[in-house]
Structures are given as C-alpha cells and as structure tokens.
Amino acid sequence: MSLLDPPRSRSLPDRLTGPAARLSRSWEVLLLGIAVLIFVANTQASPYFLDPWNLSDATFNFTEKAMIAFAMALLIIAGEIDLSVAGIIALASTAMGWALQFGLGTPGLVMIGLAVGLACGAVNGALVTRLGLPSIVVTIGTMSLFRGISYIVLGDQAFNGYPDSFAWLGRGYVVWVISFELVLFALFALIYGIVLHRTNFGRHVVTIGNNPTAARFAGIRVERVKMVLFLLTGLMSGIAAVCLTARLGSTRPSIASAWELEVVTMVVLGGVSILGGSGSIPGVVLAALVMGMVTFGLGLLNVPGIVMSIFIGALLIGVIAIPRLVARIRGR
Amino acid sequence: MSYSIDMTDQIAGATDPVLRLAGISKSFPGVKALSDVELALYPGQVTALIGENGAGKSTLVKILTGLYQPDAGRIELDGAAVRFATASDAAAAGVTAIHQETVLFDDLSVAENIFLGHAPRGRFGLIDWARMRREAAAILTRIGAQIDPATPLRELGIASKHLVAIARALSIEARVVVMDEPTAALSATEIEELYELVDRLKREGKAILFISHKFDEIFRIADRYTVFRDGQMVDAGRMADVTETQLVEKMVGRAVDTIFPQRESVPGEVVLTVAGYAHPTEFADIGFTLRRGEILGFYGLVGAGRSEVMQALFGVTRPARGAVRIDGRIAVIRSPAEAIAQGIVYVPEDRGRQGAVTAMPIFQNVTLPSLPRTSRRGFIRMAEEFALARTYTERLDLRAAALDQPVGELSGGNQQKVVIAKWLATRPKVIILDEPTKGIDVGSKAAVHDFMAELAAEGLSVIMVSSEIPEILGMSDRVIVMREGRIAAEFDRARLTPETLVRTAAGYDRKGVAA
Numbered sequence A: 001m002s003l004l005d006p007p008r009s010r011s012l013p014d015r016l017t018g019p020a021a022r023l024s025r026s027w028e029v030l031l032l033g034i035a036v037l038i039f040v041a042n043t044q045a046s047p048y049f050l051d052p053w054n055l056s057d058a059t060f061n062f063t064e065k066a067m068i069a070f071a072m073a074l075l076i077i078a079g080e081i082d083l084s085v086a087g088i089i090a091l092a093s094t095a096m097g098w099a100l101q102f103g104l105g106t107p108g109l110v111m112i113g114l115a116v117g118l119a120c121g122a123v124n125g126a127l128v129t130r131l132g133l134p135s136i137v138v139t140i141g142t143m144s145l146f147r148g149i150s151y152i153v154l155g156d157q158a159f160n161g162y163p164d165s166f167a168w169l170g171r172g173y174v175v176w177v178i179s180f181e182l183v184l185f186a187l188f189a190l191i192y193g194i195v196l197h198r199t200n201f202g203r204h205v206v207t208i209g210n211n212p213t214a215a216r217f218a219g220i221r222v223e224r225v226k227m228v229l230f231l232l233t234g235l236m237s238g239i240a241a242v243c244l245t246a247r248l249g250s251t252r253p254s255i256a257s258a259w260e261l262e263v264v265t266m267v268v269l270g271g272v273s274i275l276g277g278s279g280s281i282p283g284v285v286l287a288a289l290v291m292g293m294v295t296f297g298l299g300l301l302n303v304p305g306i307v308m309s310i311f312i313g314a315l316l317i318g319v320i321a322i323p324r325l326v327a328r329i330r331g332r
Numbered sequence B: 001m002s003y004s005i006d007m008t009d010q011i012a013g014a015t016d017p018v019l020r021l022a023g024i025s026k027s028f029p030g031v032k033a034l035s036d037v038e039l040a041l042y043p044g045q046v047t048a049l050i051g052e053n054g055a056g057k058s059t060l061v062k063i064l065t066g067l068y069q070p071d072a073g074r075i076e077l078d079g080a081a082v083r084f085a086t087a088s089d090a091a092a093a094g095v096t097a098i099h100q101e102t103v104l105f106d107d108l109s110v111a112e113n114i115f116l117g118h119a120p121r122g123r124f125g126l127i128d129w130a131r132m133r134r135e136a137a138a139i140l141t142r143i144g145a146q147i148d149p150a151t152p153l154r155e156l157g158i159a160s161k162h163l164v165a166i167a168r169a170l171s172i173e174a175r176v177v178v179m180d181e182p183t184a185a186l187s188a189t190e191i192e193e194l195y196e197l198v199d200r201l202k203r204e205g206k207a208i209l210f211i212s213h214k215f216d217e218i219f220r221i222a223d224r225y226t227v228f229r230d231g232q233m234v235d236a237g238r239m240a241d242v243t244e245t246q247l248v249e250k251m252v253g254r255a256v257d258t259i260f261p262q263r264e265s266v267p268g269e270v271v272l273t274v275a276g277y278a279h280p281t282e283f284a285d286i287g288f289t290l291r292r293g294e295i296l297g298f299y300g301l302v303g304a305g306r307s308e309v310m311q312a313l314f315g316v317t318r319p320a321r322g323a324v325r326i327d328g329r330i331a332v333i334r335s336p337a338e339a340i341a342q343g344i345v346y347v348p349e350d351r352g353r354q355g356a357v358t359a360m361p362i363f364q365n366v367t368l369p370s371l372p373r374t375s376r377r378g379f380i381r382m383a384e385e386f387a388l389a390r391t392y393t394e395r396l397d398l399r400a401a402a403l404d405q406p407v408g409e410l411s412g413g414n415q416q417k418v419v420i421a422k423w424l425a426t427r428p429k430v431i432i433l434d435e436p437t438k439g440i441d442v443g444s445k446a447a448v449h450d451f452m453a454e455l456a457a458e459g460l461s462v463i464m465v466s467s468e469i470p471e472i473l474g475m476s477d478r479v480i481v482m483r484e485g486r487i488a489a490e491f492d493r494a495r496l497t498p499e500t501l502v503r504t505a506a507g508y509d510r511k512g513v514a515a
C-alpha cells in the first residue's frame, strides 16, 4: 500500500444487511416459529382444535389483554411501566355497573368505562411525570387503590343485568366467526404498529427509552410523551374493561385479577426490552397468539390452570434466556 | 509489509519491551477493525499510537485490557505469551487503562468510583473506608485534581469525572499504563498536570501507550510512535526521526491541510443578546452579544462555567436572573424544546449522556431533532431520513459500515461526528458547540472547521466553547474568556495571543482584563 493514496471518497450504504438477513435474525421470526409449532402441536393434541368456532373462541383468551399490551409495550419501551391496568379494569367495570343502576344505556356505559380508564391513566401519569416518582412504585400503589375502591363499592356483591346491546361488545360477531373483539384487536394492532414504527411520536418513545437525557437535549418533551403513554394505557384498560364486562355480563371486584402480570408477560415475550428502548408491535401480536394458543390448547387437554401458568412462566424465561446463552457461548 | 521493531532497538541498545503484540486481528460485522498489527511498549518510554478516527486504536486498547478477545495474534508480557480473558486478568498482570469512554457510577462517591472492584480491605475482609478515602485523596493530589473524594460523582462536571477516571486507572499497581485520548476533556492547566504525571510515570519505569489526536502533545511527551491506518500498522519508530507533517501523512495516507479556513467575516446585525445572566451557584454577571454570521469563542479552564452558561441558554437549567433577547425580542427559554423552536441549538460536550443515543442507528440519531423536516404530518419518511443523514455525515467524513449501524459501535471520534451532524442538520439561527472537535482526527477536524466557516458565511451565528487554543484562535471572530463563573475578558481575534488567553483564563494577569 502506498503512503499517498488519493483521498478516499466513500459513500455510506443505508443498510449493512438486506431485509431478508435482518428478518432471519429477528425475534419476531423466532416467535412465529414457536407459534407455528404450538399450532401444529394443538392440531395433533385435539381433533377439535381446527374447528373454526373453536379457534374463534380461542381468540377471547388474548384479545382484551393484547389491547392493553399494545399500549403497555409503548410505555415499557419508553422506560416506564403500569402495573395498575387490572385495577383500572376493576374500577372501570365497577363504575359501569354502578351507572347501570341509574338505567344508563350502552353508549353511556361505554363512555364511563373509557373515561374512568383515562382518569386512572391521568393519575398515574401525573404522579410519575409531575412528582418524578418511579412508575413501578406508583402503579403498585394505584393497583391496590383502584381495586380497593371497587371492593369498597361492591363488597361481595356483583352488578348484573347489562343490556344485550352492551353484551354484544364482548360476545358479538361481526361476520361469521370473526368477533367484534377480534376486529378491535386487529385494528389496535395496526394503529399501535403504525404509531410506534412509522410516526415521529413512536421515534420519540424509543429515544426516551434509550436515553432520556439525550432525548431532552434533542428537544423531545419527555414528560409530555410519558403522560400521553400513561393516558393511552389507561384508555386501553378502559376499553378492555368494556369488552370484558360485556363478555362476562357481570362485574365483581375480583374481575381481571392478576392480568397485569399476563399483560407484562405478553409484552416481554413479544421481544420488548424490559429495560426500555426497543421492541415491536408485530412481536407483541405474535406473543398474544402464542399465549392464547397455549392456554387454549392446554384447556382442550383439560390441563389445570396452574400448569398453564407454569408453562407460560417457563416459556417466558426460556425465550428470554436462550438467545443470551447462545450469545454468551458464541463469545464476545 | 513488515517492520522489525527488535532490530532497530538492538542497534540502539534499548531494553526489551515489557509488552509486545504480534499479528493481532479483530473483526466486527462489516469492518476489519485490526488486521495483523504489532506494537511494542518499553519501560520508561511513552509510545504514541496515532491514527484516524476508526483506525482501530481503542479496539487495540480493549484487547490489551481484556475487554475484547483478538481473533488472532499473541500478547507477550516480558517475552512470555499471556491471555487476558477478562479485565481483571489484565489488571492483575499490571496493565491498566484510561479508556476513551469512561464508565463511572453517578451514584457512588469519587473514592468509591476510584476503588470499585479493588477497594482496600481491613479486618474480616470488610472495606476499609478510611483508608480508601485517604488513598483516593492521595491519588487525586498526585494528578493535581482538586476533588474531595467524598463528593458524589453526579456533582462533578465532565472534566472532573475524567480526572476521576484517570485516578481510577492509577489506583491499580501497574507496569503498563494505557491512555486513550486522556486530554480530550481537559483544558490547558489540567493537561500540563497530566504531562507532569506522565513524566513521573516514565521515571518510575512504566511503559506508557498514549493515544492522541493532538500533535503538539505527542511531540511534547512521546518517545516513540506507532501509526495505524484502516486497522493496519503502517509505521513505527522514534519521535526524534519524524516531523509532524510526515506523521500526518503516514496516518492519513495523503497530505492534509491543517490550516484554518480563511474567513472574510462581516458579522451582520445582532442576533442574540444576553444581559445580567446569573445562576445561584454556577455563574454571574454574564453579558454578551452575538451577531449574524459571527463565530464567538468561549475559552476558560475546566469549571469556569462555560458549559453551564450554554446549558442555561439552551433551557436545560434555569438561571436565576437575566435576560436573553433573540433578534431584539425577549426570549423565554424553559426547555431545550423551546430553545430549538426559537432557533438555538446546543451540541453538548458530554457525548455519551447528552449527545448520542448509542443503541440507535446513525441515521435516526442524525434526524432526531430534524424529524419535523423529514416527516410528513408526523409520519416518518425513511428515505428522507437516509438522505439527510447521508448529506451531513459524508460532509464530515464519517467512517462507518452503514447508516443503520448503532452509534455505539462507532469509534469515539466518529460518534462525535454523528452528534455534530445531528445539530448542523437542524439549520438553526444560533448554534452553540461545546468542545466540538473533541476526539476528532486532524483531517476530520479540518472538515468540521470548514463546514462551520461555510455555515457562518451563510449567516449562521456560532458560539464555540473550546479548550483547544489553536481552534479558538483559528476560528473565532471574538473570544470571551471566562474564569470562576464570570466573564474575565473579551478580545478581538487580532489582538489575541495564546499567552494572553492562558493567563487571562488562569487569572495571573489582571491587567489583561480588557473590553
């Protein structure tokens, strides 16, 4: 090599690897593989699995949780978390049941469900962004607070007697086996996917999760973005409360108990970093499908619920740990 | 290409090297960071390692300290092959390093940061806190840093943090000391202290590897040099046998014009006026004006309050008093977002924390504050982003594998180019650059300076905070010197010499206070 090469003019390529190579290494493809495996296993395990109506029933296992998981994914990517989502469902459902006593119709009930969700999100958001408290602590607190209010109102009672038009929101079908909830799920998947991956707002969310200081220095209104995310999570919990209450046809204070853990599991299984900064909506969609199918398949086999929890727990740890182990074995 | 380091040394009758690397190679996806390089370090001598941004210098340092494993090659310590599987292996073998990107802990005290992982133990293996604090104080004094070991690290500025990192490296009993751009964050006085420290280490017989982009300091302290280019060792020898021009040519592969751009500056109307600006603890009585197309230099020692003033202007911190006017109108700036909206942007000095989002791709870093321009109605347009990022990064001669590479995978100097590109791409009214060319090699520095001059000629107003005297003198129309949170003096470029600058900053010469 001579010492006097002409000055190099290099043009930087946009991307180092092609789309195929990027896809093959992505988390989503791994999840898709797992989903297919479970699907095949389910068809082998039970002859009833492939029945369209059975499959359609299976979707109720995840649609409501997944709606919350989309908003939760954004929140976790931004480096925060909301553990009060199930508490919000309880409070929103209780509020709807209470309003029912005054003879409110379906539109009114829905409005109340959504409003309570938003209000709860506003409480969480204000405590985190205004007072600068850690969201994990704040929402563990509001988790008990929201559900506690619902216990005080209801005791061991239940609200019943929702109108049929309301029940349709949780049990109705739009066409054939396609339920209203499934349509909502698909719609929200699309919306959140676009928001996270195709808008400036989504880019701000990811940036905040990676480096909040640099985000602020780049002119991003960090607190405002976080507030919006808490509001969205509250709103989605309100929507889930409407669907779930409509589906169950009653409100008890124990409604949706421990859902916050399943929602967070879904998000993390979907490849969202629990430390913030990265994740995708397609991943969360696939995680929802995987979890829904596992629950349903094991249900068809009459496996008790506790075994299902163990299975989901093992799946979560396995899916998180394996890539790390592989990376470690490959060396630094 | 083969260089026999041993031969020349035998002829000169030098001692054997303490540490020798031979045939070291290391690849990352898309780049061969090092291929078949060799290096020898001798006791009581300083070897300067020079090369462009991305030449592989820091990669070599990480291999030397057990942070990376080489793909091939051998490391010999006193002639015997060794393998550093971890950082503690290297430390145990007596190799210590001040890394370019230092990792310290904000929530720990200075003393804890210095001794993290090797704290002095007392009875029952418990940490001997008193001794730790005492030894920390001793090391800090030794490097001339006036820092209380009990201070939480969070409270220190970036330069002081860097001094803590230096103290940390020296707290390990070492025979080989590696310094990766140790003076990049420091100003003249601290740098002088560091040189003295290096001299002392030399006298103690330590072998020193010194990485720097500043040729004056390489000639000041190095005995030998090794030049890397594109991951290969292209030359090695004695400092006495080369000139600066020769070294630059070896490292860049061509002759480089290191002269500052000639500017015909005709500053226009006043764009920014700052008056009576004061902060409860950091600065007071700050007042100055900035004209259209002007480059205003800010010089001062570490801790003089320059960055604090700039961050207040940018809305990061709130000053207690004072008025800022933009184009004659009072401007209220309570956050960076408001500053950017009013046309003021700030390129921060603390690249790792405030400037770069290391896990995100280069193009997304560059477009972050310009998203409104590259998007339509809030929707991202990736092609526009790539185009904008390409324009600015190529202008600054960025060395990377691709625009979608995470910024954290780039060499230090190239990360800095990304941060500069990000802010220049916003096309503001006023740009504040805080140590803009920190860690940038000679060739790219000239590119940054040319770009700055060009933008100023187009009407951009520039405030340049810099601790590099040649840069201050070469680029500024006017220079403000700050000392202890106040403006010590303001000079026209024409009347300014390096001596005046240093004396005013240090406060030796009160008569120099002018304007």
Ligand SMILES: Nc1ncnc2c1ncn2[C@@H]1O[C@H](COP(=O)(O)OP(=O)(O)OP(=O)(O)O)[C@@H](O)[C@H]1O
Binding pocket: B028, B029, B031, B032, B033, B051, B052, B053, B054, B055, B056, B057, B058, B059, B060, B100, B399, B400, B401, B408, B409, B410, B411, B412, B413, B414, B439, B441
């Ligand atoms: N972890 C990594 N992953 C991918 N590429 C890397 C990684 N670390 C370094 N590189 C690449 O290796 C090359 C050498 O980088 P290195 O940091 O050693 O450069 P350098 O000589 O220290 O430059 P500078 O003067 O800018 O500090 C660069 O092209 C860089 O992008």
Ligand SMILES: [Mg+2]
Binding pocket: B057, B058, B059, B100, B180, B411, B412, B413
């Ligand atoms: Mg480096």
